[in-house]
Amino acid sequence: MLSYVKRQGKRIWMLTVRELRIFIRRPLLVFCMLIAPIFCAIFFSTMMSEGLPQKLPTGLVDEDNTSTTRQIVRILGSMKTTDLSRRYPTFEAAKEAVLHGEIYAFMYIPKGTTQAAISSKQPQISFYTNDAYFLPASLLMKDLRTTSEMTGLAITRETLRAKGLTDKQIMGVLQPIVIESHPISNSTLNYSVLLTNCIVPGIVILMIMLTTTYAIGMEWKKGTQKFVYHDMAGGSVPIFITGKLLPQTVLYVLQFWMMYVYLYKVLCFPCQSGLFPMMCIGVLTVLAAQAFGLVMFGIFAGQMRMSMSASALVGVLSISMAGFSYPTTAMSPLLIKLSWIFPLRDYFLIYSNQALNGYPIEYAWQPILALLIMMVVPLLFIKRYAYAINHIDYVP
């Protein structure tokens, strides 16, 4: 028994060493396994380093230009999201500026607004947003709306002051119900926490699937699959695959861990669960993604290009399917069911249960089970692999 384990261990070791030699000769593989994910981690975290976009260029068309309308400018100027430094003489000029991408939104105060407000004629001010740019438009909409609301109330406040009400009483009249928002675990609404935490693992998962199918398919391409299978792996598919993928597994797991240290210790993103559970989830995710690649290769037995193309399709699509940008729950019922087979979707659910919200892990049993099932599915393909090794040649 012991000698059997020793013999198999030696086989895996030999294959691993051979695999490492291949890595050295193919810089592109190293690029994919190391440089691309690190690049993405740095790219996304530095790109969104300000968290919530601030000082978004916004325009103002103030045809009225009185002390009251200048107060609007002051209110807007005090808001973090808005940068109200651009003035336009007319509505058309502002719209033109939107068209040229100079501003994302503008506020329009027509002539005579103050006069009309004072003489109780209820004038109207407007704000315009460019929703072709989703994020800045929805952030600015919030600011501009609050300002518009406050503008009107400023005038009412003066009336009430004149009637002799105290400031506290005035607030009870002006804004009786206050909505207090509590974004759980991400109180500053940091977009980097939201996106970097999910996109970077998404790209690593994509790379895992691609390099899995690439590394295995390479044997067919070089025509060495029979040699490796019979002479090195002793005719065993699991040994063949373990030996080929073990170096990648180690590399990717280390990368997930490095990423967690970077995100949770260096950038101090919320990690309610602590580092250890996330590290375990990292291992689980790497194995599940590799299993996914293996299944793809099994389905397109021996066809490297097709299995890589399919992995690429799933990998890129999973960034949409995961549901951190557009919620999966809002998609069609068929897609909601299908979403379970995307490793990134499951990862996202476990991550938000653990690191983001710090809930008890048993609430995430479904995605964990999904990843575990994904890990054993390749076992169904052992026979197909053996067949592919012995009977199917590389198709360009």
Added chain:
Amino acid sequence: MFRELIESWWHDMKEVFTDIGVLIFVIAVPLAYPLIYAYVYNTEIARDVTAAVVDDSQSNMSREFIRKIDAAPEMAVYAKCTNMAEAQDLMMKREVYGIVHIPKSFEDDLRKGKQTRVGVYCDVSSMIYYKNLLLPCTNASLEMNKLIRVEKFKNLITDREREVAMQPVKYQHVQLFNPQGGYDSFLLPPVLMLIIQQTMLLGMGMAMGKTREKNRGYALDLNMHLTHPVSVLLGRMMIYVPLYILLALYMYTVVTQMFTFPQLGHYWDFVGFIIPYVIDCCVFGLVLASLLYRREDSILMFVFMSVPLLFMSGVSWPGSNLPDFWYYVGRLFPSSYGINGYVRLTSMGASLKDLHSEMTGIVIQTAVYFVIAMLITRLQIIRVEKGRKLGIDNARLKYDKKLLEE
């Protein structure tokens, strides 16, 4: 030279159109991928995001507030819980994405003319949950505040002034473009432009890998006598450019109309914009493809780039807030200009005149990448000549030896 151009074009044409792997990337993917994406985002707007309500007040006014938020299309009251712990349990199970907590003193405070605070607790694993829960609550509060103000004003001022005092200045919000605020109308136009660039890179990279594999590592066919880099490049461009102009027209007409994406721009403005963009992508592809040595390498190299490129274009993350470094890195890729130009054209109805900065970028890029591609091809021609002097068999031997080492 002209003869060489035709020869080289015909040769590459045969190579591309007999290679199913390349054809998948340059025909099947551009045809199918827009449809897949449109299907994923088909629902456009997330409706009825579920929330739990903890109503400690149990009063007429709190019930009115709940009715109002439940009626909003953005959210739906999924459960009424007796305490926060119960609501939190639903949240952990992901049955609800937020909790609205109405305090015990809600109605009392309002009657006494004091401010009262409604807590909205949101799961922010997706910002859309947050947005969809906060908006109806804010709207409901503003609406109720207005009515409460009317009540309060009863004693203070006359009936005639009341309506005005309630809201001395009215305001309106106009969504200039993408008026439904649909997620697909926002994301799909950029994705279409990205698909053009990325699939072209994938296809060209794969074709290049094939040439190198067939010709023992050389980027040109050893059996052809090519001398002019320009004719080689033009020959390749004459395959991809017309093909992708057709595909772009398919995206602009069939895909856009099938899923009713915005299509404000003028048709001829689109044509005038897309031809330079496709040429730019093609020239850029010629440069990048020359780095690849094996067929499948293009998949490893190009697929992951799509996501960072989408962000570098300044559409997902506001371009005004991109750090300078990433902004200029983004300017190296045709997609950054293509995406912005196309969004402005279709979603915002800009004309070619308005796209001045994008067009300038595209033209400069095309010129620079063409010169680089020419230099690379020149080098390749010299290398092939050298190889031929050694004798094709010797040249092959050299490459075979390299292969065997692996």
